[in-house]
Amino acid sequence: MKRFFHKILAFTLTFAVLFSTTSFAADMHFCCDKLVDLAVFSKAKLCYEKVKKQDEKPTKECSVGQMDCCSDQTFVKQGEDNLKSVSFELDSNNVVFLKAFFYTYINLFEGLELKTVPFINYDPPWIEQDIPVLYETFLI
Template sequence: MRRFFLKILSVFLTAVVLFTTTSFTANMHFCCEKLVSLSVTGEAKSCDEKLQNPENTSNKCTLGQKDCCSSDNFVNKGSDELQKVSFELDSLTFTFLKAFIYSYINLFEGLEENVVPFKNYKPPLIQKDLLVLHETFLI
């Protein structure tokens, strides 16, 4: 489960780095305050006169009006400056890490084996039930 979580986290972080460093533009076309067309690769298609609804008699907004439709651009500028992290170890930190890793690994050593000390022990054969013979019962 931990490996699966780490893989998901690494893919997510890779996608975040890719998204923040990549530049792209999205073109959007709105008619009657509704998104009609969205394009990332080129210009968004404008609304056609064919799509106009003849039953719409309100004066608010129709697809045929030129001032009702609008185009909008979304620009994401990627950054070229990535912060590189330097990791320097001095001798005390390296010694501490080495001791910590060694003790952590040896902490779980031998836990896979389930040692049963009385594995080869055979119980004695009981001739008579002594509790019933002496009439001692736990209540």
């Protein structure tokens, strides 16, 4: 369960860094203060196909087809450019430390090649009498 939460946290932080460093623009087209089209990486389509017929009476109210009531808005999210770049320099002290660390870390997981039992060739002592019976001490 702990691994699962670590993976979720890592994914969330990765997504946050990716989202904060990239930039994108969203283009929106409004007619009569109603959102008609939204485009993220392209230009929003206008509402030409919804224009009213010419023979209808013009009204002063805002309708979907009137071009003077339409407006376009663009939302631009700029990415962050002031990230701290990490430089990793290897000098002789760091190389010696890394070699020693990896050598001891790898040798930490080496097991015994054979399962050796040091007393395999010795017999247990010969018990002449049963001691709990002799002293009449029994576990209850």
